[in-house]
Amino acid sequence: MIDLILMQALLAAVPILLASLGEILMERSGVVNIGLEGLMLLGALSGPLFVDYLHYRLGVQLPDPLWPLAAFLAAALVGMAVGLVHGYISTYLAGDQIISGVAINLFAAGAVAYGIQAYWGVAGYKQVPDWAKADPLALAAFALALAGFMWYVLFRSRLGIVIRACGEDPESAFNIGVDVNRVRLLATVVGSSLAAIAGAYLSIAYLSVVTKEISAGRGFIALANVVFANWNPALAVAGAYIFGFFDALSYWLQTAGVARYEITRMIPYIATLLIVAGVIGRARPPRAVGKPFRRE
Amino acid sequence: MKIQTLSVLNIIAALALAFVIGAVLMWASGYDPASSYYSMLVTPLSDRVYLLSALAFSAPIVLTGLTFALGLKAGLFNIGAEGQVYMGALGAVIAAYFARSLAALPLAFAIGLALAVLWSAVPAVLKMWRGVNEVVSTIMMNWVAYWTVIMAVSTVFANPLQPEESVKTPEAARLTPLIPGTDFTVAVPVAYIVASLMYIFLKYSVWGYRISVSGLNPTAARSYGIKPERAVLAAFALGALTAGLAGVLQVVARPPSYSLMRNLANVYGIGFDGITAAMLGRGHPLGVVLASIFLGVMQEGARHMQIEAGTPFEFVRVVQGLIILLLAVQVLRRP
Numbered sequence: 001m002i003d004l005i006l007m008q009a010l011l012a013a014v015p016i017l018l019a020s021l022g023e024i025l026m027e028r029s030g031v032v033n034i035g036l037e038g039l040m041l042l043g044a045l046s047g048p049l050f051v052d053y054l055h056y057r058l059g060v061q062l063p064d065p066l067w068p069l070a071a072f073l074a075a076a077l078v079g080m081a082v083g084l085v086h087g088y089i090s091t092y093l094a095g096d097q098i099i100s101g102v103a104i105n106l107f108a109a110g111a112v113a114y115g116i117q118a119y120w121g122v123a124g125y126k127q128v129p130d131w132a133k134a135d136p137l138a139l140a141a142f143a144l145a146l147a148g149f150m151w152y153v154l155f156r157s158r159l160g161i162v163i164r165a166c167g168e169d170p171e172s173a174f175n176i177g178v179d180v181n182r183v184r185l186l187a188t189v190v191g192s193s194l195a196a197i198a199g200a201y202l203s204i205a206y207l208s209v210v211t212k213e214i215s216a217g218r219g220f221i222a223l224a225n226v227v228f229a230n231w232n233p234a235l236a237v238a239g240a241y242i243f244g245f246f247d248a249l250s251y252w253l254q255t256a257g258v259a260r261y262e263i264t265r266m267i268p269y270i271a272t273l274l275i276v277a278g279v280i281g282r283a284r285p286p287r288a289v290g291k292p293f294r295r296e
Numbered sequence: 297m298k299i300q301t302l303s304v305l306n307i308i309a310a311l312a313l314a315f316v317i318g319a320v321l322m323w324a325s326g327y328d329p330a331s332s333y334y335s336m337l338v339t340p341l342s343d344r345v346y347l348l349s350a351l352a353f354s355a356p357i358v359l360t361g362l363t364f365a366l367g368l369k370a371g372l373f374n375i376g377a378e379g380q381v382y383m384g385a386l387g388a389v390i391a392a393y394f395a396r397s398l399a400a401l402p403l404a405f406a407i408g409l410a411l412a413v414l415w416s417a418v419p420a421v422l423k424m425w426r427g428v429n430e431v432v433s434t435i436m437m438n439w440v441a442y443w444t445v446i447m448a449v450s451t452v453f454a455n456p457l458q459p460e461e462s463v464k465t466p467e468a469a470r471l472t473p474l475i476p477g478t479d480f481t482v483a484v485p486v487a488y489i490v491a492s493l494m495y496i497f498l499k500y501s502v503w504g505y506r507i508s509v510s511g512l513n514p515t516a517a518r519s520y521g522i523k524p525e526r527a528v529l530a531a532f533a534l535g536a537l538t539a540g541l542a543g544v545l546q547v548v549a550r551p552p553s554y555s556l557m558r559n560l561a562n563v564y565g566i567g568f569d570g571i572t573a574a575m576l577g578r579g580h581p582l583g584v585v586l587a588s589i590f591l592g593v594m595q596e597g598a599r600h601m602q603i604e605a606g607t608p609f610e611f612v613r614v615v616q617g618l619i620i621l622l623l624a625v626q627v628l629r630r631p
Contacts, residue, residue: 100624110614114611260447273436
């Protein structure tokens with residue numbers, strides 16, 4: 001029984017880990033993006049919608065394993081597009097990153113509810129067909145490998161020094177010839193696409209359904225995890241697993257009939273509050289995060 | 297003065313551009329932008345009943361908009377109004393359950409406001425003592441409120457006669473429409489008066505000054521002998537009062553149901569609309585009122601748009617997200 005929960009925790013940890021990794025990359029470069037929740041929603045919708053469109057409306061035939069891949073690709077592209085907008089606002093336009101992030105969340109909440117209704121003609125709930133589903137374990141492996149890779153890049157490579165310099169001390173980075181805004185924009189594009197992939201994981205691998213509330217606060221739990229992990233991809237794995245554990249525990253208690261489902265559903269949120277309250281203080285964000293860089 | 301005009305121009309530009317991008321999205325998804333926008337923006341203004349209904353939609357948005365605007369003044373990003381609205385509404389339902397007479401009305405305000413303040417105390421205390429960022433903590437509290445209230449409404453406070461909703465406010469305790477045949481209740485003037493009071497409070501009171509100074513520069517505040525921690529607590533508590541008031545009024549002063557829907561449909565999203573209103577109103581209490589009326593018109597218009605043009609009403613939130621995104625670009629463009 002316990003090994004089943006531990007397995008479930010891993011699957012529940014994947015979206016939180018992917019979104020956390022995206023946010024760590026962005027914040028390490030100096031851009032904060034609180035639109036993770038919205039990016040997840042957009043990814044969760046755009047993946048299934050894209051393959052549905054290819055399959056049913058355009059009549060494209062693909063070998064079966066390629067369908068989920070196409071869905072993830074579509075979600076990643078949508079995430080990149082949103083990341084481009086957020087990154088551009090946060091860098092070259094020197095806009096307000098928090099407001100832009102909120103706007104992504106508001107826009108996504110509307111766009112996903114609207115998109116489900118406009119495309120499928122149903123109110124807020126659409127099953128993902130079997131041929132489009134992906135194996136969640138494959139994604140878990142991908143997320144773990146990515147965490148290792150990102151840790152290596154950030155802390156053991158030249159590129160990592162450049163990225164972190166942009167987030168810690170953009171002035172000095174600029175003085176040694178780094179194009180700070182370009183690094184930040186690219187980091188935001190890549191990071192945002194990871195959050196959208198996390199969303200696509202929810203709809204096509206984990207829950208097999210698209211709903212207008214599919215992310216259910218996971219984007220914000222990922223934000224909490226970034227602080228918990230002290231902006232370190234390796235620690236983010238541990239954090240995501242803990243948050244995933246409470247998610248899995250909630251579903252397990254629900255199916256076991258231990259408590260009403262409304263109570264079990266609260267568990268991940270209460271756990272997040274407790275964890276965040278317990279670890280903060282020793283966490284230190286990148287010094288220039290959230291501040292636009294402008295050459296005087 | 298110049299800043300003010302420029303800022304108004306910015307807002308108009310953001311609105312116009314958002315509607316243009318929205319039109320493209322609408323067209324791409326197979327709907328007619330012209331007739332949709334006509335139903336969304338013109339139809340609500342064409343009829344007295346529709347217009348009063350739009351004002352009724354604006355009332356709770358004003359109150360949650362004040363929550364967020366007040367938070368901004370104190371340097372907070374308080375997005376907990378959503379959950380506090382649920383708790384306020386739950387308070388009104390609890391009152392209706394225990395008091396089946398006029399007494400339910402004062403009781404609704406007492407319990408609803410108390411619950412909302414209690415809900416905001418958690419992120420406030422976590423921020424004070426543990427330095428927890430309020431963005432994450434208020435969202436978590438919103439979700440806990442969501443499931444708490446859904447459970448309460450579907451168990452103890454369920455309506456045995458109508459399974460879709462909670463117990464109803466007793467007839468004696470209802471604040472019925474001031475103009476018969478419309479949704480226009482005392483909630484609308486109350487919301488606008490609260491906004492005016494908030495304006496006076498922020499501009500002329502000592503506490504308003506403390507909150508503003510703490511938000512602008514906590515270090516300077518300290519050297520003036522102001523404790524920024526207390527200003528933050530005050531902003532959380534006052535914000536919870538207005539958000540809780542919105543929730544109470546949605547139950548006791550909103551025809552036709554005078555109850556809380558089991559899926560929270562009549563309170564859902566009000567807190568997030570308040571964020572939009574506060575940003576569109578530039579964080580100014582009276583700007584929040586104007587922005588809320590605009591959002592109220594869009595919300596009333598959304599119903600007509602869905603019926604007349606067939607465009608899903610969720611589209612108004614797409615446009616609102618675009619407006620805020622475009623405003624984000626211009627925030628630092630102030631001269």
